Amino acid sequence: MQQKNLVIVESPAKAKTIEKFLGKEYKVCSSYGHIRDIAKKGIGVDVENGFLPAYEIAPEKSKMVADLKRMAAEAECVWLASDEDREGEAIAWHLTEVLDLPIDQTKRIVFHEITKNAILEAIASPRRVDMNLVNAQQARRVLDRLVGFELSPVLWKKVKPALSAGRVQSVAVRLIVEREREIIDFKATEFYRVVARFVTADGKIFKAELDRKFDTKAEAVAFLESCVESDFNIVSVESKPAEKYPAPPFTTSTLQQEAGRKLSMSVSQTMSVAQKLYENGFITYMRTDSVNLSTQAMAAAKEEIISQFGAEYHSWRAYKTKSKGAQEAHEAIRPSYLNRPTIEGTTMENRLYELIWKRTVASQMAPAQIDKTIVTIQIGGHTERFVATGEQVKFDGFMKLYLESTEEDGENENAVLPSVTEGEVLDMKDMVATQKFTQQPYRYSEALLVKRLEELGIGRPSTYAPTITTIISRGYVLKQNKEGQKRSYDQITLAKGKLTEKTLSEVVGKEKGKLAPTDIGMLVNDYLESQFPQILDYGFTATVEKEFDSIADGKEQWTEMISDFYGPFHKTVENALENQIKQNSSVRQLGIDPVSGLPVSARIGRYGPMVQIGGENGDKARFASLKKEQLIATITLEEALSLFALPRTLGEYEGQEVSVGVGKFGPYVRYGSKFVSLGKMDDPYTVTIERAIELIDQKRQQDKSAKMPLKTFDGVDDLAIMTGIYGPYIQSGGKNYRIPKTKDPLAMTVEECRAIISKSKK
16 A cells, blocks of 8 residues: 655654654654765765765665665655754755655655644644755765864874874864863962851851961961950941842753763763653753743743742743854753653653753742851951851742752852841850862863863764764773872861861862873874864864854855865875874883883883883883873873783682783783683782682683584584674584674574575685
């Protein structure tokens, strides 16, 4: 039977949700994202003829494309319903090209939420594929391909083989490298902060801080001693009413930031979960720069607020998008139905949905009414003052439901102050001078990096997550946790006219999920910054984004924009290949090995960052690889020497020596003549003999299982299906043959095995 309407969406989950709303006359199927991309072989762009990209269909999608082509030819009407951003528009255009659909007659529909009303409204008002949006996306893909394809060979030749560069990725790495250098150059300075506790006439105690910091312990002690006989009285009490307003509804970047802070989700994890929520019809489209809410959504929020909290908690509030060049100026990320505070889904889907629901509803709630109080206390015989600040919430408003997090939550909480009057004399309970240290700059979390990229105008909602994923997977950046270190500090207390001193300790430098550059990342960044400053320039990268926006608005030709960029860029690349000398990674001298008397140095070698003892005067050198979290720029002599503790002997097992070391393929346990890889969580410097034996026994079991056939065939001796570390495979005549992923190894016949063997390359 001929299908009347064929609707093509990007994902199967989305197809399933939409099909429920459209009825029997509509068949909804999925393209599984992009069906073709720029050819991987060669540059894939014809630079001589208008920068036209050469597109190719991925081999694994050829069957699906054939099915779509057949269904499209049979349907009376084809509707392209890919996502509403530029990426989605490009997918729709690729579908018209590949499926031979006339672009001026094919119906394109968009919706920012998968609800029955939104789908039916979209069907009622289709449009054509917007070639301006398509060309903006083509321009991005082509420009990024040109930069990556031309810069990577320069890095291979001048820096190190197997490196790669990218336009937005390299700028993101630059931000992280610059922050790391700020941390390396940072020198902590001490100061003393003085806090006193005062008692009011009616016995209430409150804290106040001195309006001056002391540089040395001697100054702090002298000040405390001078206060032994001092009187304390209140010289002013300022109380000001203030209002706190809720944060606007979520955009892509603010959702990524808040999910990182409140739920400890990575940027890519946030987007993956949000995608599922959108496809299941729970939230609006998750890639947006907009903070706008539809009138219907605001009305629904009002109903919800009044029913849950009362009319006094509602405040009608329209937000306007401040982001320049916002390409998805539709609506903020919000629940599709605001009368649904919870959903049925996985734990992470529930938590993210609840966050979006609370943020959306809170944005329409009344501001919190707060009294801010500042109490200034005079010290007899001193010009310094103690100052106490406090907040009293008179009406909680939106705070009853939701409060936005910050990276430094909990550090600046204002206490509620007791009722005091000007001229009131206070008793000083105690005065404490505490040694403090200036804090080094924060490393970026994924969320903070997204925020900084957005502030600089670099990237768009669809690019943040893949950018971070790329720089980590390329080994330029490391996402790390640090345990922190103990640090001692002094505390001097004045109480009842006497001074007492004690030394306390605190843990500093503890980090979770922060981004730090690797040595390779720093080396590549330094080379690109010195030889291709334009590519790494923040202003230039932001300007390119604006040009993409201009193409999307139909104000600029995409091929002209690429041409203006490519000419000067290509000349710089040619000059780099012909004239620049090879960028040698600098050697950092660390000191002298006390045992051998030979110099110890750190540098990047063939297999990555390493330390070296000797080898400078014809003597034989010893080498050791740096740990993942170590940097050439900061490693100490002591840390470098500890790396030579490998290989180390752990003991004996079944009469054979067991040792641990690090080789080309990572850390390993050696047992006689056999090698077993350490687990991801095992540290070769601390692993025990018990753990090593456990790994040896596990490997024996795996080897034993691998030798047992998964399946044999009656009457056929030279044929079996085995399982190995890469999965099941066919073994025949002493040779191994890969089984396609589409095949079920246990259900395969002799004939199917023979067919695979005959088609396999020698």
